[in-house]
Amino acid sequence: MRDTTQEQLHRLRSLRTAAGLTIEELAVRSGVSARTIGGIERHRIRRPHQGTLRALGTALGLDGADAGQLRPTGGQVAGVTGLPGVTAHFTGRRDDLAWLARQLGRRPAVQLIGLPGAGKTALGVQAATDLAERFPDGVRFLGPIADTTAATIARRVLSPSDVAAHGSDAAAIGAYRDLLRDRRILVLLDDVRDDRQIGPLLPADALGVTLITGRHPLTDLPVTDRRLVPPLPxxxxxxxxxxxxxxxxxxxxxxxxxxxxxxxxxxxxxxxxxxxxxxxxxxxxxxxxxxxxxxxxxxxVAGDLSVRDAFERTYAGLPERARRAVLLLTRPVGPAPAEAGLLDLAERGWVTAGRGHRYEPHPLVRAFARVAAGT
Missing domain, CATH: 1.10.8 (Helicase, Ruva Protein; domain 3)
Structure with a gap:
């Protein structure tokens, strides 16, 4: 059986940030010192005490056995496993939640994209929590997906008792696809970066549903709808x-x-x-x-929460033409050679397209553009 300790530690920061908590705030909730939490997240503490993990899991809204796992346990399909607690002070988003309620009943996969820090994960978690009763075979959360492969995603969702989970990549992916075909399950995959991570996992005839959050639109998935999550009004x-x-x-x-x-x-x-x-x-x-x-x-900037860092991580993953377009945002933008890049930014929520092929950046995007341009 595989060692799941590092998987648990990898999830702590994702669960904490999805809950909208700084390290200091989680320390207050859990009774675990900020120094210990930081050590776990940075992998300096590789074998934390089980009681520490349980205290952190409980503070993050995980129940029962899951509180000590900090990850989907994989031992059962039914039930909500690994889902972070809903964000404190979650506000608005009625139209987004209504859209998700409709689409998660119609489509086998749905994407949420938007500006860094726009609350895509919080929205996904809120929707998954609200709609959990629609999915009698369970709700599962994995993230951040980051560079995780399709086969690894499959293995983390499959039960450890499933032989395919310990077999070849093809066997694991095949078993995962069968699971989605046969079970009414909702899988929330957070911070997905590449179509190749998800495409092999999505059968067109799935009974289960996959909800994807990410920094960039996944354009090559055959059976998905996409929604741009805007800043709050x-x-x-x-x-x-x-x-x-x-x-x-x-x-x-x-x-x-x-x-x-x-x-x-x-x-x-x-x-x-x-x-x-x-x-x-x-x-x-x-x-x-x-x-x-x-x-x-x-x-x-507050502790390890930084708007600039969030923008820098996403900027690094933009197409080259979009990165060039960001540098134009320090001044009023009209028709320009980098217009294709501006369209890339518009579909990600960095700018809003207006009349006359003009583009208006979000105020914090304009501020970041100054940093990126060195002005």
């Missing part, structure tokens, strides 16, 4: 930030801060964390920094 962003702040900032300051974050859920979480963990800092101090394009990304 202004009113929802204010509501979410107010709930995160718990009444510790004036309403006017909350509105200004939410506007400075451009409705990006990650930016809202970072803003709330900075002010709640540093009560000596005034809301006006942060408002002033969010109003300065050259300082805004430096202000949106």
């Amino acid at each position: 202004a009113a929802d962003a204010r509501t979410a930030l107010a709930a995160m702040m718990g009444g510790t900032a004036p309403t006017s300051a909350v509105a200004t801060l939410a506007a400075g974050c451009g409705g990006l859920p990650l930016a809202l979480r970072v803003t709330a964390n900075r002010l709640l963990t540093r009560p000596q800092w005034s809301a006006q101090w942060l408002i002033d920094r969010l109003a300065r394009p050259e300082r805004i990304l430096d202000a949106l």
Whole structure:
């Protein structure tokens, strides 16, 4: 039987960030020190005590045996396994949730894409939680998928008692496809990067459903619908930030801060964390920094949560023409030789296409463009 310890540790950061928690916040919830959590996530602590894993799992919303696993246990198909707890202060997204409720009953696979930090994982987890009763054979969560192969994904979902899970890659993938054909199961795959990771796993006649989140559209999947997850509208962003702040900032300051974050859920979480963990800092101090394009990304950092880092990771994976187009966003953009790259950015939510072939970037995208261009 394979050693699953490293799989458990690999999942901790994914589960924590999906729950919208910093290391410090998870430490408070779980009673496990921030130093220990950081050591586990960085693989400096390779054999954490089972009680530590259970405390972390319980704090992340995992129940029963799953709390000590930090991964889908694979020992059963029925039931919700490995799904992070829904994000605290989840706000709005009614249209997105309604769309998912429709599509997850019609299509064997659905994609959620959008800006880094737009809340794709949180939306997927919320939908999976809300719709779990539709899937009597279980809900499973795996992520971040990152560079994981199709065969490895299959093995992590299959029961360890399934002979195919320990056989060849082809056997594991075949058994996984049979599982999706025969069982009413929902599999949520988080942070998928490449069509080749998922394409071999999706039979066209699947009874089960696959919900995919990722930074880039997967255009070669034959049986999937795709939805762009936008930043929160202004009113929802204010509501979410107010709930995160718990009444510790004036309403006017909350509105200004939410506007400075451009409705990006990650930016809202970072803003709330900075002010709640540093009560000596005034809301006006942060408002002033969010109003300065050259300082805004430096202000949106709290512990290991960083808007700039999230953008840099996604930028590195963009097509070359899209990366060139990002460099144009430091100035008003009209028709340009890099228009194809701008269209790439539009389908990822980095810019909004307007009249006259003009493109308007999200405010935080424009700020990142300055960093990427070195200006």
